[in-house]
Amino acid sequence: MQQFLDTGLQGVTLCDTTGMANPKQVRRLCEAVLRRWPEVPFTLHFHNTRGMGLANVVAALGTGMCRFDASLGGLGGCPYAPGATGNVCTEDVVHMLEQMGYETAVDLDALIEVAQDMPGIVGHDVPGQVIKAGKADRRYPKPEWVTDATGQVVLKGAGR
Numbered sequence: 695m696q697q698f699l700d701t702g703l704q705g706v707t708l709c710d711t712t713g714m715a716n717p718k719q720v721r722r723l724c725e726a727v728l729r730r731w732p733e734v735p736f737t738l739h740f741h742n743t744r745g746m747g748l749a750n751v752v753a754a755l756g757t758g759m760c761r762f763d764a765s766l767g768g769l770g771g772c773p774y775a776p777g778a779t780g781n782v783c784t785e786d787v788v789h790m791l792e793q794m795g796y797e798t799a800v801d802l803d804a805l806i807e808v809a810q811d812m813p814g815i816v817g818h819d820v821p822g823q824v825i826k827a828g829k830a831d832r833r834y835p836k837p838e839w840v841t842d843a844t845g846q847v848v849l850k851g852a853g854r
Contacts (some may be wrong), residue, residue: 706737707736708724708738712743712778713744715740715750716746717765720753721753723779724759736759738754738762739762739763741770742781747783748782762782764782765782765824774794779821781825784805785805785822794795
């Protein structure tokens with residue numbers, strides 16, 4: 695990599711375009727490259743093929759990495775890896791980071807609003823979770839059941 699750096703490149707993106715990496719591997723790789731090239735601005739690019747994309751972001755964060763590629767709705771794929779799914783979902787990453795206390799400077803509500811339009815635009819469902827479940831501060835109506843004095847669940851209005 696030093697040969698590339700010597701040409702004057704501005705940064706390096708480390709990619710898991712097939713979604714095979716796990717957090718332990720990500721942590722080891724990030725620690726190694728940061729030790730060797732601490733001045734290089736690194737970006738991480740994760741796919742969520744095996745459901746480890748967000749966990750890999752957290753692993754990279756723990757090493758000091760702070761730049762990540764993502765795609766709205768989790769769109770993408772890998773043409774040379776059949777079955778590889780899209781990139782980590784931008785709104786899921788931003789939501790997670792904000793829930794963890796990181797400042798993202800992203801308007802998450804606006805991002806979610808645009809992401810909700812993605813299925814209509816691309817003609818199929820997208821893998822993003824936050825657009826389906828809502829943000830973690832979402833509140834739900836009280837259920838239509840209550841407990842009696844003994845702690846038994848009874849249906850509200852069931853004649854008891």
